[in-house]
Amino acid sequence: MTFYSKLCIIKIMNKKIILFFLCGMVTLTLLICQDLKPKKIRAVEFSGLRNVKVRVVKDALKISKGDLFDQKLVDEDISNIYKLGLFSDVAADVSDFKDGLKVTFILQEKLIIKKVEFKGNKEFSNGKLKEEISSKEKEGYDTRKIQDDIGKITTLYKDKGYADVKVEDFSTTDEKSGFATVTFSVTEGNKILIGDVTIEGVTSFKPKKIKKLFATKRKKVYKDETFKDDIKKVESFYKDRGYLSVKIAEPEITYNDTRTKMFIKIKIDEGKQYKNGKVNFSGNTVFSENELIKVFNFKEGEIFNQSQYEGNESNIKSLYGDRGYIRAKFELKLDKNEETGVVNSSFTIIENGIIYIDRIYIDGNTKTKEYVIKRELLVKEGDVFAVGRISKSQERLYNLGFFKDIKVDIEETKEPDKANLAIEVEEDKTGLVSLGAGYSSVDKVVGTVQVTELNLFGRGQKLNLTYEFGARRTNYEIGFTEPYLFGKKLLFGADVFNTTVYRSYGSDSTAYRERRRGGDIRIGKPLSDITSLNFTYAYEEVEVFDIDSSLTSLITASKDVSSSLTSAISRDTRDNVFDTTRGSRHSLAVKLAGGPLGGTVNFYKPTLTTSKFIPTFWKFVLGFNSRISYVKEFSPSDEVPIYERYFLGGADTVRGYDFGEIGPSEKGKIIFVSNLEYKFPIVQEKGHSILSAAIFADMGGSWRKSNNVSLEIGSEENQLKTGAGFGLRIRPMPVLPIRIDWGYGLNHKPGEQLSQFYFTMGQVF
Numbered sequence: 035m036t037f038y039s040k041l042c043i044i045k046i047m048n049k050k051i052i053l054f055f056l057c058g059m060v061t062l063t064l065l066i067c068q069d070l071k072p073k074k075i076r077a078v079e080f081s082g083l084r085n086v087k088v089r090v091v092k093d094a095l096k097i098s099k100g101d102l103f104d105q106k107l108v109d110e111d112i113s114n115i116y117k118l119g120l121f122s123d124v125a126a127d128v129s130d131f132k133d134g135l136k137v138t139f140i141l142q143e144k145l146i147i148k149k150v151e152f153k154g155n156k157e158f159s160n161g162k163l164k165e166e167i168s169s170k171e172k173e174g175y176d177t178r179k180i181q182d183d184i185g186k187i188t189t190l191y192k193d194k195g196y197a198d199v200k201v202e203d204f205s206t207t208d209e210k211s212g213f214a215t216v217t218f219s220v221t222e223g224n225k226i227l228i229g230d231v232t233i234e235g236v237t238s239f240k241p242k243k244i245k246k247l248f249a250t251k252r253k254k255v256y257k258d259e260t261f262k263d264d265i266k267k268v269e270s271f272y273k274d275r276g277y278l279s280v281k282i283a284e285p286e287i288t289y290n291d292t293r294t295k296m297f298i299k300i301k302i303d304e305g306k307q308y309k310n311g312k313v314n315f316s317g318n319t320v321f322s323e324n325e326l327i328k329v330f331n332f333k334e335g336e337i338f339n340q341s342q343y344e345g346n347e348s349n350i351k352s353l354y355g356d357r358g359y360i361r362a363k364f365e366l367k368l369d370k371n372e373e374t375g376v377v378n379s380s381f382t383i384i385e386n387g388i389i390y391i392d393r394i395y396i397d398g399n400t401k402t403k404e405y406v407i408k409r410e411l412l413v414k415e416g417d418v419f420a421v422g423r424i425s426k427s428q429e430r431l432y433n434l435g436f437f438k439d440i441k442v443d444i445e446e447t448k449e450p451d452k453a454n455l456a457i458e459v460e461e462d463k464t465g466l467v468s469l470g471a472g473y474s475s476v477d478k479v480v481g482t483v484q485v486t487e488l489n490l491f492g493r494g495q496k497l498n499l500t501y502e503f504g505a506r507r508t509n510y511e512i513g514f515t516e517p518y519l520f521g522k523k524l525l526f527g528a529d530v531f532n533t534t535v536y537r538s539y540g541s542d543s544t545a546y547r548e549r550r551r552g553g554d555i556r557i558g559k560p561l562s563d564i565t566s567l568n569f570t571y572a573y574e575e576v577e578v579f580d581i582d583s584s585l586t587s588l589i590t591a592s593k594d595v596s597s598s599l600t601s602a603i604s605r606d607t608r609d610n611v612f613d614t615t616r617g618s619r620h621s622l623a624v625k626l627a628g629g630p631l632g633g634t635v636n637f638y639k640p641t642l643t644t645s646k647f648i649p650t651f652w653k654f655v656l657g658f659n660s661r662i663s664y665v666k667e668f669s670p671s672d673e674v675p676i677y678e679r680y681f682l683g684g685a686d687t688v689r690g691y692d693f694g695e696i697g698p699s700e701k702g703k704i705i706f707v708s709n710l711e712y713k714f715p716i717v718q719e720k721g722h723s724i725l726s727a728a729i730f731a732d733m734g735g736s737w738r739k740s741n742n743v744s745l746e747i748g749s750e751e752n753q754l755k756t757g758a759g760f761g762l763r764i765r766p767m768p769v770l771p772i773r774i775d776w777g778y779g780l781n782h783k784p785g786e787q788l789s790q791f792y793f794t795m796g797q798v799f
Contacts, residue, residue, distance in 0.1 A: 072102040076134035082141040084212045086120050091139070094118055103128070103135050111139075119174045120144055144174035148213040153204075154220040157194060163218070166190055175214040180205065187218060195255040198223030198293070228254050229295035235302040238277070244302070247271055256296055261285070272304065273340035278370060278377065279305030308338045308370060311378035318383045320357060326381075329353055338377050343368075350381070355421030358388040360444065360453070389419040392452040395445075398459040399492075402436055406494040407459065409518060410434065412563060419444070419453055426563065431459070433611045435767075436489050438462040439720040460720070463767060464489040494518070496527075506536035515556070525558035525568070538693065539585055546581040546589055548677055550574050552596075564607050570600040576635075576677055588700045589676050597633035600625040608647065612765070613723050615655050618646045627678075629668060636672045639665040645799045657711045659799035664704040664740075680705040682736040683755070685792035689732050689777025690757025692790060697736025698751055704743060706754075707734035709798055713763065726763045730798075732756065732777070749781045756780045759789075771797055 078099055080091055094114040096107045108126050115124045123142035128135055150171055152160050167183035169176070184201045191199035200221040207214040230252055236244050248264045250256065265282055272280035286299040313332060315323050329349040331342050347366055354362045363384040370377045394415055396404050408414075410430040412423040424442060431440050438460045445454035466486040485499040495516050502509040515527035530553040538545045552574035560566045574596045581589050604621035608614045621643045628636030641663035648656045665674050679701035683691030687707050694701065713728035735754040737743050744752045761775030775792040782788055 072104070074134040075099055075101050075103055075137055076131045077136040079136065079138045080141060081138055082143065084143055085146045086141075086143055090118065090120070091115060091141070097137065103137075108137060115139065115141070119176070120146070121174070143212060144176070145207050145209070145212055145214040147171050147173055147175050147216055150216045150218075152218050152220060154222065157196065157222060157225075158190065163187060163190075167218075169216050175205075175207065175216070180216060184218070187220065191220070191222065193255065193257060195225040195227055196222050197226045197256060197296070224292065224294050226256070226289070226294055226296050228252055228256055229290065229297045232297070232299045233302065234299065235304065238275075238304055238307070244268060244271070250298065256298075261298075268302070270340065272302075273338075274342070276307040276309065276337040276339070277304050278308050278338060278340070278368070279303075281305065306372060306375055308375050308377040310334050310336050310338055311369075311371075311376040313379045313381065315381045315383065317385065320359065320385055321353065326350060326353070330381075332379075343379070347381075350383075352421065354383075354385070356423075358390070358418035358420055359385055360389050360419050360421060361386040387451060389453050390451060391415050391417050391419050391455050392447050392449065393454045395454060395456045396459070397456065399461065401461055401464075401492045402459070402489060402494070403492045406434075406489075406492065407431065407457070413455070419455070424455065428457075429609050431457075434488075434494065435612065436462060436464050436494075438722075466767065466770065507534070509533040523560050525556065527556035527558075529554050529556075539582070539589070544582045544584050546585060547579050549577040549579070550677075561603075565603070565605045568600075568602045568604070570602075572596070572598050572600070573633075574598075576675070578676060592675065594635050594675060595633045596627050596635050597631040598625055598627035599631060610722070612771070614647045614657070615653075616647050616649050618644070620644045628672075635675055635678070636668040637665055637674050637678060638668070639663065639678065643799075652714070654712065654714045657709075657713070657799065659707075659709040659711075661707045662705070666703065674703060676701060679703060680736050682707070682734055684790075685773070685775060685794040686796075686798060687732070688734040688755055688757050688779075689730065689759055689775055689792060690779030690788075690790055691755060691777075691782075692787065695786075696734060696755045698738050698742075700738070702736030702738060704737045704740065705734070708732070711798065722765075723763065724765055726765075727760065728763060729758075729760045730775070730777075731758045747781060749783045753781070761792075771795065773797070 075097060076099065078092075078095070078097065080088060083091070094117070095111045096114070097104070097111055101107075108128070112124050112126055115121060120143060121141050122144050123140075125140045127138045127140060129138070130136075147169060148171065150164060150167070150169060152163050155163060164170075166186050168179045168186075169183050180203050184203060187201045188199055191201075200223070202219045202221075204217040204219050205214060206217070228250065231245065231248060231250060233241055233244055247267045250261045250264050268282060269280060281303040283301040283303070286301075288297045288299075289295065290297075310332060312334065313327070313330060315326055318326060329352075330346045331349070332346065343366065347364055351362070351364060354360075363386065365382040367380045367382070368377050369380065391413060392415065394408065394411070394413075396407050399407060411427040412430070413420060413427065428440050428442055431437060436459075440460075441458045443456040443458070445456050447453055464487060466484065468482060468484045481503045483501040485497075487497045489495075490497050496514065498511065498513040500509060500511040509531065511529065511531040511533070513527065513529040515525065517525050519526040532549075532551045534547060534549040536545055537548055552572060554570050554572035556568065556570045558566055558568040576592075576594045576596055578589065578592045581591055600623055602621055602623035604619065606617070606619045608617035608619055621641075623641045623643075625639040625641075627633060627638070641661065643659070643661045645657065645659040647658075650656055663680070665678055665680075667674050680697065680703070681694035681701060682688060682697050682705060683695040684693035688696060697705075709730065709732050711728050711730040713726050715723040715726045717723070717725040733747070733754055733756045735744070735752070737752055742752050745754060747754045747756055749755075757777045757779045759775055759777035761773060764772040764774070766772075773792065773794050773796070775794075776789065777792065778789045779786070
């Protein structure tokens with residue numbers, strides 16, 4: 035055989051080998067692909083069940099017979115079965131079955147609690163104790179839970195005065211049946227009340243003053259947590275008055291012979307009183323020492339105040355935070371000189387550079403569009419991470435009325451000078467559909483059909499449809515507001531209304547009716563973060579009719595056309611427009627009717643309103659409000675219509691008087707109202723008041739002309755009237771405040787009703 039022939043044979047053999055190899059690879063690939071194709075689950079079974087029903091486990095599964103097999107879902111189901119709390123071990127076995135797979139969950143049950151019982155308990159019933167504990171019948175037996183339950187029962191008894199209570203576990207288990215009986219044995223002991231609290235070592239203050247700081251008092255039950263809080267309060271009291279070295283020893287506790295009374299002796303070592311010395315700053319390059327001193331509430335030579343110094347640190351932190359130094363660190367050290375009684379302060383600052391916003395993330399908004407949230411923010415990506423502007427942005431979001439809760443967080447990034455701003459919102463109900471009846475002191479019983487949506491389609495638009503009907507009031511109203519017209523910072527709104535009201539004039543029997551039909555267009559533009567300019571054009575047909583015969587000398591029947599333009603500028607720094615705790619609002623509005631605008635009535639009406647809110651102690655807020663306004667016809671031949679004059683008295687002006695009771699009989703053209711309210715929350719949710727209480731004092735007057743104005747307080751027509759009272763504020767929705775007030779008028783004439791009860795919607799200010 036020639037070399038050439040051999041070469042040809044080798045080539046032919048190589049081709050056959052390659053062809054055979056390729057066929058093998060194709061076959062193997064097909065087999066692998068066939069194997070990789072998900073198989074169907076043909077059976078789901080459980081192994082190891084004794085007392086737990088199959089359906090209980092099945093209800094926890096995501097997989098089921100007929101599904102395509104997914105290992106991730108099987109792993110999730112293992113976790114779900116664990117979460118039932120009935121098994122100590124869970125595994126899954128997957129095997130071939132018919133033309134698919136069988137998934138078998140291998141389970142090891144915990145002992146199941148067959149019964150929970152208590153012995154020795156007299157103060158609390160079995161039912162009450164069962165409510166307190168975590169171990170429940172038909173659930174898994176867990177010794178850790180039982181130990182926690184012993185602690186819960188012990189705390190319950192100690193809070194009731196049983197300081198010597200002893201709770202023991204006498205549970206029994208039956209591995210054969212798989213059940214356990216949980217038994218708590220309670221040895222209650224005597225109920226112990228505090229016999230007396232004695233304080234020694236107090237020389238700088240009256241002992242009674244220190245004793246008043248204690249919630250731990252005679253004839254009360256001793257609670258360890260309460261007593262610890264009392265000690266902290268006393269320490270703070272002393273340190274805020276310069277006694278930095280105050281020491282309070284462990285209390286000496288003794289009992290009477292029958293161990294029913296506890297006597298507590300507290301020894302206080304007051305130490306020396308210190309005064310402020312010098313303050314030294316170091317590490318500051320962004321701000322000068324003078325700039326830092328301005329926010330540092332401090333005067334050399336004054337008595338040292340610990341809380342004040344802690345507040346100073348917060349002030350400086352805010353100063354740096356507003357410039358973007360959110361990673362700045364601060365350390366305050368106090369150097370006490372016992373001989374001179376002076377404490378010098380050193381404030382070390384590590385500035386750590388400006389941080390910029392990398393990304394802004396919005397979470398939790400299931401309805402509200404992201405752009406609706408972002409357009410309220412005073413910062414954007416790439417801006418300095420200014421804490422003050424971010425805090426103000428949070429307030430702006432609350433003021434939309436869309437959210438129950440708003441959380442702001444800082445997320446680190448890989449870049450040292452950047453951080454992400456994460457905003458998580460919890461949406462509130464923004465829609466209201468109501469059909470019912472209400473009551474107000476002016477309109478009496480009124481039926482209402484109302485549809486309100488504050489966040490239409492999640493775009494931040496507002497829609498209001500209202501129908502009110504009653505003997506004294508009928509109202510049809512449609513309102514729409516777009517806060518960002520064409521995506522710009524330009525508010526647009528429109529309203530259409532048809533309202534007929536029964537106006538009492540001095541008494542319920544003397545009255546007239548007033549009908550207003552028309553509409554308005556509103557445009558608003560923010561001039562800054564806190565200042566805005568608004569214009570409202572209104573066109574109304576106003577009719578005064580059904581006038582009581584006794585009022586014809588004061589009121590004339592009329593059909594007018596009112597065409598008016600109201601311009602208003604306002605400055606608003608309130609933290610929350612629905613539940614204000616701090617800030618102020620000032621506004622100046624001027625309404626012009628007639629003249630070049632047309633219509634049959636001609637007047638102008640300027641109004642100046644100012645309000646201020648001051649947080650005091652705890653969550654008490656003091657609010658002030660004042661309003662002064664007058665209405666004037668353009669010429670002597672014009673007359674200001676009755677419906678544009680001032681009806682002073684009632685729920686929204688001076689409480690303790692009926693609507694329109696204050697001022698001249700033909701109603702005033704000049705008005706002054708001042709309100710003072712002190713409110714505090716009773717029920718709060720997410721930091722906002724759902725139910726609050728208020729005490730108030732009001733003062734106001736209404737006059738015909740400027741020469742009638744009197745600032746004297748009294749019962750005469752031209753004198754100022756005052757009233758005081760208390761009330762409740764209920765807020766089921768942010769924009770739906772309900773007020774219930776009782777007011778007592780302090781300057782009534784003989785024969786007039788001295789007090790009034792008010793049930794109204796909306797805020798006084």
